[in-house]
Amino acid sequence: MNRPVQRPRRLRNGPVVRGLVRESTPSVEQLVLPLFVVDGTGIREPVQQLPGVERRSIDEASGLIEEALDLGIRAFAPFPSVRDRDKDAEASMATREDSLGARTIRALADRFPEAILVADVALDPYSSDGHDGLVVDGRIVNDPTVDVLAEMAVMLAECGAGIVAPSDMMDGRVGSIRTALDRAGSTDTIIMSYAAKYASAFYGPFRAALDSAPTERPGVPSDKRSYQMDPANSNEAVREARLDLEEGADIVMVKPGLPYLDVIRRLRSELDSPVAAYHVSGEFAMLRFAAAAGALRYEDALAESIQSLTRAGADIVLTYGAIDFARIIRAGGDR
Ligand code: PBG
Numbered sequence: 170m171n172r173p174v175q176r177p178r179r180l181r182n183g184p185v186v187r188g189l190v191r192e193s194t195p196s197v198e199q200l201v202l203p204l205f206v207v208d209g210t211g212i213r214e215p216v217q218q219l220p221g222v223e224r225r226s227i228d229e230a231s232g233l234i235e236e237a238l239d240l241g242i243r244a245f246a247p248f249p250s251v252r253d254r255d256k257d258a259e260a261s262m263a264t265r266e267d268s269l270g271a272r273t274i275r276a277l278a279d280r281f282p283e284a285i286l287v288a289d290v291a292l293d294p295y296s297s298d299g300h301d302g303l304v305v306d307g308r309i310v311n312d313p314t315v316d317v318l319a320e321m322a323v324m325l326a327e328c329g330a331g332i333v334a335p336s337d338m339m340d341g342r343v344g345s346i347r348t349a350l351d352r353a354g355s356t357d358t359i360i361m362s363y364a365a366k367y368a369s370a371f372y373g374p375f376r377a378a379l380d381s382a383p384t385e386r387p388g389v390p391s392d393k394r395s396y397q398m399d400p401a402n403s404n405e406a407v408r409e410a411r412l413d414l415e416e417g418a419d420i421v422m423v424k425p426g427l428p429y430l431d432v433i434r435r436l437r438s439e440l441d442s443p444v445a446a447y448h449v450s451g452e453f454a455m456l457r458f459a460a461a462a463g464a465l466r467y468e469d470a471l472a473e474s475i476q477s478l479t480r481a482g483a484d485i486v487l488t489y490g491a492i493d494f495a496r497i498i499r500a501g502g503d504r
Contacts, residue, residue: 195479197241202491240495245285255287288330291337291374297381301337319349326355329415336363338396343377347417362413364421365406367396371425371451425449430481437482446483453489
C-alpha cells in the first residue's frame with residue numbers, strides 16, 4: 170500500500186497543535202456592535218425578524234453598551250429607529266441636532282468616553298420613502314443628497330461620533346464629507362465608508378427594525394439598485410473603494426459579509442487601508458432562525474461566520490453577534 174509522506178492531519182491532532190498553526194484569530198478589538206435606538210425611556214422591544222436583537226431607548230441601550238464594554242467591545246454603531254411623525258419625503262430631520270440619531274450620539278458619547286461611536290450617515294431612517302438620498306421626479310438625486318450628507322456628518326461629528334459612516338452610496342460623498350469635516354475643525358473624525366455596498370436581499374430584518382423599506386409609491390423607486398451595487402460585480406467594488414480612499418476615506422467597508430467574501434479578499438489584497446465587513450441583519454437572522462429550528466448551533470455558526478470574515482481579510486467586523494462572540498472568546502477553548 171502506498172503510504173502518504175505528507176500528512177496534513179498531523180497538524181490537526183489536538184487543540185494545542187491546532188492553536189499553534191491557526192492562521193487567524195479574530196479578537197474582540199475588531200468588533201463593532203450595531204444597535205437600534207428608539208425614543209422614550211425604559212423601552213426594550215424585540216425585533217421579530219431579528220431574534221436576539223432589540224430596539225432600545227437610549228437609557229436601555231446604555232445597559233447593553235455597559236455589558237459589551239465589560240467584554241472588551243469598544244465600538245458601537247447606533248441606528249435610530251425613527252417614529253413615523255419624524256419622517257418626511259425630504260428626510261428633513263436628518264441634519265437636525267434634535268434628531269434621534271444626534272441625541273443618541275450625544276448621550277452615548279457623554280456617558281461612554283472610552284468607546285468610539287460610529288454614526289451612520291444616510292437619509293433612510295428619516296425618509297418616509299425609505300431611501301438613502303433625496304427623491305426628485307422619481308429619481309434619487311446625487312449632488313443635492315451629498316450636500317445634505319456632508320451637513321449631517323459635520324453635525325454628528327460635533328455630537329461626539331469618532332467615526333462617520335456614509336452608507337448611502339452616492340458618488341462623491343466621501344470627498345464632500347471630508348472637506349466639510351475639515352472646514353468645521355473635525356480633522357480627526359474618521360470616515361469609514363460603506364464603499365462596496367450591494368443592493369442585497371439580506372438587509373430585510375434591518376429595514377423591519379427601522380421600518381425603512383423603500384415605499385411602494387408611484388413616482389418613487391421601489392428598490393435601491395440605482396445606487397447600491399449589483400451583486401454580480403467585484404471589479405466595481407475595487408473601483409468604488411479606490412475612489413472613496415482617494416476622496417479621503419480612512420476605512421472601506423464591504424456589505425453584506427459572508428456572501429461577498431471574495432470582495433473582502435480583493436479589497437484586502439489590492440488596497441492598503443483597513444477593510445471592514447458588515448455581517449448584516451439577514452446573515453445574522455439566518456443563524457438565529459436555523460438554530461431555533463434545531464438545524465445548527467448558534468454559537469458555533471456565529472464563531473465560524475466571524476472567523477470566515479477575518480480569514481477573508483476583514484480587519485473590522487460589524488455584527489449583531491458581537492456580545493455573544495466576545496463571550497465565546499472569553500470562554501476560550503478549542504475553536
Ligand atoms: C441604510 C442601511 C442599511 C443597512 C445599514 N445602513 C439598509 C439599506 O441599505 O437599506 C443594513 C444593515 C443590516 O442589514 O444589518 N443606510
